[in-house]
Amino acid sequence: MALVYGYIFIIGAVIGSFLNVVIYRLPNEQSVIKPRSYCPFCETTLTWKQLIPVLSYIWQRGKCASCQAQISIRYPLIEVFTGIIFIIIFMITGFSWLTIIYWVLAACFIAIFIIDIEHMIIPDEINLFIFIIGIGTSLLGLTIPIIQALIGSLLGGGILWFLAVASRGGMGGGDIKFAFAIGLFTGWQQMMLLLFIASLIGCVYGLYQIVRYGYQKGKPIPFGPFLVIAAMLVLLWGNTFISYYFSLF
Ligand SMILES: [Zn+2]
Incomplete structure (x- = not known):
């Protein structure tokens, strides 16, 4: 069961990573799909290694690999938080369609939470x-x-x-x-x-x-x-x- 929770956490963290993009781009009327993720300071496109949730933040010590700009702690926190929420939902709804549906809703909720605080x-x-x-x-x-x-x-x-x-x-x-x-x-x-x-x-x-x-x-x-x-x-x-x-x- 620990393995299942581990996988679910990874799914959540990856979705959380996508949420970071949504939260950053949607209020600015930018596409959430294209272009690929880039550093907001130097605009260097991120490599797949730099896209790995949480871990990339840790091994880059919270800095952009190209321009050394400080990356907000908010990014890994949202990834970790999404992973935890996904596990909590699974603990309640188990292997069912409802789990997937609530994961999708939870992701929307997290994006709304941050965007509404920042942009009203x-x-x-x-x-x-x-x-x-x-x-x-x-x-x-x-x-x-x-x-x-x-x-x-x-x-x-x-x-x-x-x-x-x-x-x-x-x-x-x-x-x-x-x-x-x-x-x-x-x-x-x-x-x-x-x-x-x-x-x-x-x-x-x-x-x-x-x-x-x-x-x-x-x-x-x-x-x-x-x-x-x-x-x-x-x-x-x-x-x-x-x-x-x-x-x-
Ligand atoms: Zn940069």
Whole structure:
């Protein structure tokens, strides 16, 4: 079993390496496929050895092999983190289609998390990708039935859209589209739980900011990171939580 976990970690780290490219290029409207990975400082194309996740960072001591520019620790951290998340997902879902689907979603979540913090946007490309996978996997019978999927989508997207209108732009368009997309995987019950958890994390974070820096009026806080954390928690443990909750009555 240790060997299986090892392989899964490698798959995750390789995907994490691709996520680094997505996170860097997508907000700049660059292709995520071409050209091949290059150093952002000297623009030298990386060799296959320099593309090996985590290890290349270690043996180059965190520097570009050509221009010696410092490479951010963020790159190997995202690779390691993706590997760990992939293992956690596998531990819960085992050998099933759901594992692959959740790996794909987790990868999207990680990209959204970083991009939203850095650029205050959730790229349409990622939301559309999640939406298409959601419709496709539901129709193939791999996730929840399509009616439940559409109800979850309309409910989540509808609530955030309503909040956006009511708060006059306090909620971003990317957040609304994300809720429409991820609702296809959650259905309505898990969607309610997702929005509740995301708001809860948002409140805790907001309070922390106020205690630490004082109240700053109109300072925007990206909501996407809270949404993706909540989505991952709900997809992995939501049903356990919901059935426990209803067993109390
Ligand atoms: Zn360089």
